[in-house]
Amino acid sequence: MAMDELTREFLIESQEGLDRMERCLTELEERPEDAGLIGDIFRSVHTIKGTTGFLGFKRLEKLAHSGENLLGMLREGKLRADGPITTGLLQLMDGLRSILKTIEIQDSEGDGEDTVLIERLEELQAPVKAKQVCAGASPADKPAPAATVPYGSWQQQVAGIPPADTLAEALKATPVPAVQQKAVEKFPDKPAGETDGAAAKVRTPNVGTAAESTLRVDVTLLNRMMNLVGELVLTRNQVLQATAADPNLTLLSRRLDMVTADLRESVMKARMQPVSNIFSKMPRIVRDLSQSLGRKVCLQMEGQETELDKSLLEAIKDPLTHAVRNSLDHGIEPPEVRIAAGKDPEGTLRLRAVQEGSHVVIEVCDDGAGIAVEKVRQKAVERGLITADRAGQMAERELLQLVFLPGFSTAAAVTNVSGRGVGMDVVRTNVEKIGGKVEIDSHAGEGTTLRLRIPLTLAIIPALIVRSLTQSFALPQGALSELVHIPGEQAAASIEWMEGAPLYRLRGKLLPLVFLDRLLMPEGVHKACTERDNFIAVLNADGRQFGLVVDGLADPEEIVVKPLSTVLKNIGLYSGATVLGNADLALILDPGAIASRAGVSVSAQVQKGRGAEQETEAETAKNLEYLLVEVADRQAAVPLADVLRIEQLKVSRIEYIGYRPVLNFEGQLLPIEDSGGVLAAVASNPEAQIIIVVCREGSRQVGIAVSHVLDVAAGGDLFEAGTSARAGGVTLLKNRVTGVVDLGGVPPLPVDETAPASWNQYAEGVAEAVR
C-alpha cells in the first residue's frame, strides 16, 4: 500500500483521537455536564479538521467542520449533551472513521456523500429543532440509545453491517437510519450482494489498520535493544571463531550469524524516521519568517521520505532550522532588490534530502544574494582571523569556509555585510558532533547551497581499524580520503623533515604528518619510521588535511560506537570506543581533535602552492583529479570527486534485470556500466573477483565495472589543434590522452510508475500556501 508518511501518521493520530472520543462519549452519557469531556472530544475533532485541511481531504474536513460547530456550542454551554446529541456525535465519529478507513484502503476519501449526517448535525445545533428531536426521542429513554448498544456494533455498522435491530428501533424517531444506510453505501470497494457480517469482516484489509500495526516505543528501550544487539553481534563473532573448527557446529553458527545480522538490521530500521518529521516544520517557519522579513519565498521540498536514525534527526533539527532562517534572513533578498537585480521577485528555497551510500545529504539551497567573497575576505582580515597576505592568496572556496569559523559569526556587523554567517559555526559544530559534514557553495548574486552530510546511523559507523602502540584504534571512514603505504626502507626517502616537522609529498603537495604513537605517548621511546612499516591515512577534518601515520592496518569494520566516560572524553582525542570482531576493545579516534592537538590548522595548511592550485581549480576547473582505471586493456578516467567507493566483489554478486547488470549495494540497486565488457569476460567463472567503482552521478549512484584501478592523477585539458575549444570527454592523464567515463550516459533503471508523487505535490501545495 503506497501512502506517504504524513498521511499515515495522520491516520494513526486521527484513529487515536477517535478512540479517545469514543471513550469520552461513553462517559458523557453518564456525566453530560462534564466540560472536560466535551473539551476532549472537541480537541479530537478539531485536530482532525485542522490536519485534513492541510492534507487536502475536503470531504473529511467538511464533516469534521460541522461536528466541530456542534461541539463548539456544547463547549460554550449553549447546548446540553443530551441523548440525541450524543447519538449524533457517535454518528459523526463513525462517519469520520469510515472516511479514514477509505483513505487507508485507497489513499483517497472516496466520493461518498455525507450531506445527511451533516444536516443532522446542523439540526442538532438549532436548539428549537433539537428540542423537537429530543421530544421525539424521549420514548427511547435516557441514557441515550447509543449507550445501550455495545460499541462494537457501531463499528460493525461502518464495516457495512446492517444496523442492529435495537439501535434501529431506538432511533426510529430520528432520521438517523438513513445516515446509517449512507454509511453502508460509502464503502465503494464492497462488492454488491455481500451483506452478511462475516463476509464483511473478511473484506477488511488483512494487514490490520495503520493504528493497529504501529506501536509507539520508548526510545530508551530502542537504545537498549540496539546495545544488546551490538552485544549479540560480538558474542556471535566469538562463537563463530570458536566453532570454526567443528564441522557439526558450522551450520548452526552460520544460522546464528544470519539471524543476528537480520536482527541488527531490524532494530536499526526501527530507529529510522523520515526526514519529513523535521521538514514538515519548515513551511511554517518559512511562512512566518518571510512575512516578518518582507520576503517572498517559495519553499520546495524533496526527498522527505529519506530516513535517518531518530537521534540524528533530533540532532540536525536545530542546525537545519538555523540554516533555513539564515537563507531567508541573509540569502533571499527583498522583492524590490530582486526585481532590481533582474530576478523573480519571489525567491526559491529548496530543501532536499537524498541518501548517498551510508550518508544522507540534506541541501538547503536558495537563489538569493549569495556570499560576497570579497567582503568575507575583508572581514576575515579585519577580525584578525587571517593575515592580509594570506587572504590575498586564498581561493574563493577556501574563503567561503571562513564563515564556519567561530570568530566570524559573533559580530552582527559582520553578518550584515557578509550576507551570511550567523551561527554557521554552530551549524557546523552540531553536524560534526554527530559525525556529519557541512559544505557550502555560493556564488555572489546567484545564491547559496549549504550541504549537510549526515551518517545514516549514529550507533554504527564504518571505520578503518589501524594499529599503533600494539593497540587497535578505529578511524572513522568519513574523514579518510586515502591510504599510502611506505615501507621502512623507503621512509627515509619519502618522508621529509622540515626542522622537526614531518611532511609527505602527496601528488606534489606537502602533507603534514602526525605520528599517532608519538602523539599518544609523547614521553615514550618510539621506533624510527625507517625501522618499521608506515601507513599514512590521509584525513580531512574540518577543512584540514593531514596524514596520520600508523604502524599497521586491519580490515575496515562496521563498528558499534560506545560512549566513553566523562574522564576519558575529556582527553579530547577519542570520540568513543568500540568492541571489535575479535572481542578486543578499540578507541575511536577523532580526526578533528587529532588535527588540533597536533597543531594542524586551516591557516597553517594554506600554503602558497596549495592556495594557487585551488584557485585555478575553482576558476577554470582545469586540474581535476581523476581515478585512472583499466577497462579491458584500455585506460579510462573517472572524476575522483564523483567516486564514492571502490568495491572488490565476486562476479556472482552481479545480478541482471533483463540484460542490464545491477548490484544490490547496501540495500540499494546500483546500475552497473559495463561498456568495456569486463563482466562478460569473467562471466563464466562465478568465483572471479571484479572491481566496481561506485560513483555519484547527480542524485543517483552508478557502478562502473573495471579490470584494475591504477592510480589517482590530475588531468589536464586538451585543446583541439588551432582552436581554444576544450575537447570534451577526454583529459590528459600522465601525458596520455585518456577518455573520461561518461557517468551521465549510464541509463537509469526503470522507474516504478505506481509510486505516488504525493510528496512533491504536497510540497508544492505548501509552497502555494506560503505564497
Add this chain to the structure above:
Amino acid sequence: MSSAVAVMSRGEQSSATLVEMCSVRLGKTLFGVPIKHILEIVGGARPQPVPLAPSYVGGLVHYRGDVLTTVSLRHLLDMPPRDGPQDILVLESAGGCFGLLVDSVGEVLTVSSADHEPNPSILDERRRGLFAGAYKLKDSLLVMLDPERLDPIRLEAMRRGAGQAV
C-alpha cells in the same frame, strides 16, 4: 564468626546495623567495599589501556554492551602495576558506573557499624580522601572503600585540585 556478630548486634541493637562487605586484599591491607554498591564482579579481565588518560585509569573493559572505565586500586595506593588478568568490581556511584580494578576478590564479610571508626588523622591526606574509615575486625582492620570517593570524576577533581595546589 556469624554467631559472634549476631551476639554483638543483639547487644547493641539500638544503633548498630550489619553491613556486608566484599573483601579485597592488596599488599598488606584488607579492603572492603559495601556489597550494596557492587553491581557485579567480573573476573579475569584484561583492561585495554587508554593512552593519555589520567594515570589512575586502569583502562577500558567491555561490560554488558557498554565500555566501562576502570580505576586501578594499585595505582591509587602507589603500587606497581601488575601483569596478568585482574578482577573488576563494577560499582555504581552518583556519576554512573565504573570498574575498580583489584588483584583478586576475597570472601564476603559481615561487619557491624558499631565497629566502624573514621580515618585516623595521621593518615596521609590523599589516602584520607580515598578511604571511608575502617572496621575493627577481631585480628585486623578492614579499610572501607566508598564508591563515591573512587568515582573517576571525583578522582579527576582531586587530581586537578592537587595540581593547582602544587
